[in-house]
Amino acid sequence: MSQNREERISRTGPWVLDTRELGQRAGNSRSYSRQAPAPAGFGLDMIKVPEGEPVRLELLAESVVEGVLVSGTASADLVGECARCLDPISEEIEVEFRELFAYPDSATDTSTDEDEVARVVDDLIDLEPVVRDAMLLSLPTSPLCSPDCPGLCSGCGAKWAELGSDHTHETIDPRWAALKERFGGTEEEN
Template identity: 75%
Template sequence: MSENHAVAQSARSGPWVIDTRDVGRRAGASRTYTRNPVAPAGFGLDMIRVPEGETIDLDLLVEAVVEGVLVSGTAGAPLVGECSRCLDPITDAVEVDLRELFAYPDSATDESTDEDEVSRVVDELVDLQPLVRDTMLLALDPSPTCSPDCQGLCAGCGVKWAELDPQHTHETIDPRWAALQERFGGTEEEN
């Protein structure tokens, strides 16, 4: 078997791909799938993501409809990231509902929609990865926090506010007076 044929064969199978021939084209025919693909690199946002190699749980119903196949169900995965306020590590989980029509080639959908407006069945196959990735990305908080009341870091010293004394402050000098303080020393109040 040639290397190109092996790559093409693996692209035609695997946990992200559903062969619609298993469902059939008769409208109303359906089949359930439980899949556990692993997350590729970059499956998330800057501050929160599904770890590379982590299992994503897919519970799906694939139904044949007149225009194509309708995929519905859920996808769930663990999340890791950093708190956007204090940068502490956080762990969480995400579960999303999926629902997407994959149109058959040369269906009436081709005439009524733009090329990138609807997902397509290609060579009788449906690739679930873009659907799951996009749906999960929309569900993620771009600014996750370790707790709703996280106060973040002190802008002056970079220490977590939760670890600082309640009276913690930093002396701030009006930049217009800074040159005088350098010349004569002392604090603004002393001069």
């Protein structure tokens, strides 16, 4: 494991679980309820959890033979903009996750790659990458303010929801533009 990753886990904070409270005896479990501030980049381009906003965690940590199994839910408030009309969006997200954090020198070390399974480092577990991945996979890539959002008019950029049903933009096929220029008006007018 890289030195940078170990230094990051060795700190304490709301994203870090200390497994010494749980013990390494299989069958032990402990529940946690906490809030952690969202780090930068906790989302996608059009929707995200704002940096510093609380991510609410309800966790169950269970000691198993190979490590610590952490399962639970994470919820947070999202902000973003509609992919069709660009109106602001705010909603709540709640995701479930389950992750095994392997003990050092367990059979998992020999049967998996280093980055394939999360690890317990110095009796600490960093939950941030697991929660971030679960949330990112649950976020819509094109969020909408409502499922039937009509979006924007491609001709003028106004919101279709605010335009009348008779709103149109006259478009002339470029092949006919020369005839209109020469004779003026449209066929109906002549």
